[in-house]
Amino acid sequence: MSRMTTAATAVDPAQRLRTAQDLFIGRWGEMGQTWGINRTMAEIHALLYIVAQPLCTDDVMERLHISRGNASMSLRALCDWGIIRRMHKRGDRKEFFESLSDVWEMFSIIAAERKRREMDPVLETIKQCQRMIDEKSLGKQAANQLDVQLTRQRLMGMEEFVEVTNKIFQQFIGNAKSGLTRVVKVLLKAF
Amino acid sequence: MSRMTTAATAVDPAQRLRTAQDLFIGRWGEMGQTWGINRTMAEIHALLYIVAQPLCTDDVMERLHISRGNASMSLRALCDWGIIRRMHKRGDRKEFFESLSDVWEMFSIIAAERKRREMDPVLETIKQCQRMIDEKSLGKQAANQLDVQLTRQRLMGMEEFVEVTNKIFQQFIGNAKSGLTRVVKVLLKAF
DNA sequence: CCATCCTTTCAGTAGTTACTGAAAGGATAC
DNA sequence: GTATCCTTTCAGTAACTACTGAAAGGATGG
Known part of the structure; x- marks a missing residue:
């Protein structure tokens, strides 16, 4: 059964993309630790960078399995650094965040x-x-x-x-x- | 009284040198922390670098107020990195350590x-x-x-x-x- | 003005890393 | 062999950092 599952996920392109992104995010997080940056901050940054689209706090929480408080504080810190940026979508109350692309x-x-x-x-x-x-x-x-x-x-x-x-x-x-x-x-x- | 002490230490050249070295050591230690290196390791390295002569474990312990265990393990780690080097003095049982000079x-x-x-x-x-x-x-x-x-x-x-x-x-x-x-x-x- | 939705803060806690000091492990001298 | 001197290890603890979740703090809409 585990083999079937593996095969199925391997074939679904959306899942495949996601897995590749997660791989990148994980590695970036590890790297961050060897610098002064903590794992979560590095992972959030990697996530925003790799998906290349604005995400809201809940997206980040869900994708990385972290608490609201942690997400909020880490996002703010990244904004302070200036490597991600806050963003509004018209007609949406939520705030979105996106990584610098360059x-x-x-x-x-x-x-x-x-x-x-x-x-x-x-x-x-x-x-x-x-x-x-x-x-x-x-x-x-x-x-x-x-x-x-x-x-x-x-x-x-x-x-x-x-x-x-x-x-x-x-x-x-x-x-x-x-x-x-x-x-x-x-x-x-x-x- | 504290004023007299300050004045006295300020004039004693040996003490003055020591204070300057300690200043350097302290700063280097702080910097180490923002990199992955921990404070003690960075301080030991700074000490060996700045005094520019081989020191033994007890010298390091005394100067930095750290335990024998800590000194031993940090010195070993620095040797592993290759930025300090073990050294024998003829007729002395102790091992000495010195920093690369370059x-x-x-x-x-x-x-x-x-x-x-x-x-x-x-x-x-x-x-x-x-x-x-x-x-x-x-x-x-x-x-x-x-x-x-x-x-x-x-x-x-x-x-x-x-x-x-x-x-x-x-x-x-x-x-x-x-x-x-x-x-x-x-x-x-x-x- | 209240209801709703979203964000921020923070006290408490979990998890991690650094450090101590005592004990064990060599090496050398006699 | 034993004594001496020095080094290393490591269990236990202290200190610190990261994280949670609940509560408080806005903002917007009706």
Whole structure:
């Protein structure tokens, strides 16, 4: 009997489509977890992206088997990020949500946010540390001159790294699709 | 009294250095959390990086106020990642740990691992989804031809994105410092 | 103004991850 | 062999994060 069921679902095209979408949604959810994003948020985003049409809160709840509260809060968070968008349908009281369609644009948004939240504070801290141990403020009387020297070197190494990475991010941010594929071509030519 | 203490610590160069290092360690730990890495692991790594000398388990425990078990397991995990390294000192029974000194190399290692664990599975899933809904297997009899079309488009969009991103990662991986600064120069010239 | 429909909030709880400390497991020295 | 020193493991617990569902909070329509 289980074989018959499998065969039947395999043949029904609508079910087949749905299964493929679910596969994508599941994987996206797992990926989200290894980044800072939680599973549900990532899954909702994947769902809205893959179906490519506006869905309402109840659609999302039903498809992902999550509670109303969870759906509401996750949808709001995704809107705050700016990678999905609220939508009205005329004559319908419900609110609908849809994903940005351009993956490149989504990436730009996310990259900008991550730069702001992750790179920038590190860079600031590094500079603050450097000020704390620079020659003037620390003087040369220190017994542990070597330690200071080592730390100073490491701070500089890290600073350079973060600054260069920042510049690379900068290239991505604000350069949607066309710009990015050009970046890749340039890179491939350069190496 | 607290004022006198503050003044005293501010002037003592050794303490000053330590405070600066702690600042860096703390920030690095916070950042780690927004990535998948947990706070302690990130802090240990930051500590080993910033002091730029090998430390033993007890040094780490003491400096970060963590238990032996936690230190042991986190150190091992960092070794597994390959961004710190075990070290013996002649005539000393203890094992010491030190961070890679080259930030670019550390980044390459991390990027390679993330590509393998995050990009590759997504790409594979996308291709699997595409196979599930391609013309041959699904046929044209489907009532929901539009839905299929939409999903197909989105899968293609995502596939292109992941593939291009993969290529960019590829450029970073295995191109340590010199290669990367060149990448940046190329990018800056191109835009 | 009430009824209806939909959204948001939030206290409580389930589920997960991180951490401790004690005990067991080596290795080396004598 | 035993003693010493160091590392690893892991059961138990603490801390945290995600989720639910019910209740409160709007908005729109009649």
